[in-house]
Amino acid sequence: MTEKMTMGNMQMIPIELIDVLNPRDRNKRVFDEIVANIQMIGLKKPITVTPRIGADGITRYLLICGEGRMKAFRSLGETGIPALVVDVDDENALIMSLTENIARRHYRPLELLAGIQLLYGQGYDKKTIAKKTGLxxxxxxxxxxxxxxxxxxxxxxxxxxxxxxxxxxxxxxxxxxxxxxxxxxxxxxxxxxxxxxxxxxxxxxxxxxxxxxxxxxxGVKRKVQDVTTSSLVKTYQKEVDRQQMVVKKSQQTQQRLLFVVSALRELLADENFTTLLRAEGLDSLPKYLSERVFSGDRSL
Structure with missing residues (x-):
């Protein structure tokens, strides 16, 4: 894959001639902030596009980065937008768009993952991906x-x-x-x-x-299996096994608590041990354990 790219130049591009290469969904609050920011102080950073000749011979532009800014301009009634025009092939245009989105401070999880996966699929190793994305x-x-x-x-x-x-x-x-x-x-x-x-x-x-x-x-529907006597028995047995496992785990937990209570009773009967605890400020127990240790009740 070529890494060559002609240096861009600034142009005022008609918004109607710009096609979005890597569309993204935005939170309405974030979009409103972009619109308000542009309305107040103008466009701080131009969008980036690359030219393509359409089937009708008219030059159109692929948007590499700046979709939010472009949509904000359109919502404000603008018909043109300042753009940095660069000459790159389709592959590099896509890579530039992905890295721009990944490097953003706020991104959607699956968007980041899809970007890293696509970069890896394009032949980039982990070190190059890390360098391009700042990760x-x-x-x-x-x-x-x-x-x-x-x-x-x-x-x-x-x-x-x-x-x-x-x-x-x-x-x-x-x-x-x-x-x-x-x-x-x-x-x-x-x-x-x-x-x-x-x-x-x-x-x-x-x-x-x-x-x-x-x-x-x-959007992927699971295959619905026909209900049969055999499938019902299997489902029932599976649920029984699960319940038995829950009971077994609860019994194990109870035995461990009994052991802890018994061990604490023996330790707290030792005057030297309790003196040491008081010296370290550890002379209190959680209410649940305290009630059982000091009540003499051996049930939990």
């Missing part, structure tokens, strides 16, 4: 790994800041085994990567990933 190499490598595995649900969660990239990669590395996934979550928690709200978000993403799949593509 770090490790981040681009992580995103490409998730893209190759089709983990759209995790990708969106990462881009929305719900879970860290490293945690998402750990979840993928655990495969589909529930025990391995839970272990990956535990390790992420212990390392400090997942705490509080992020840990809750990660669990939700994993549940949806296991239930609905890794992809988040909209």
């Amino acid at each position: 770090c190499v490790e981040y681009v490598q992580g995103i490409l790994t998730l893209l190759k595995k089709g983990e759209e649900r995790l990708l969106v969660a990462v881009e929305q800041g719900r879970i860290p990239l490293n945690a998402a990669l750990s979840i993928v590395g655990a495969g589909d085994d529930d025990k391995s996934i839970q272990l990956a979550l535990q390790e992420a928690y212990e390392s400090g990567e997942l705490r509080g709200k992020q840990l809750t978000q990660a669990r939700r993403v994993i549940e949806r990933r296991q239930t609905l799949g890794a992809a988040v593509t909209k």
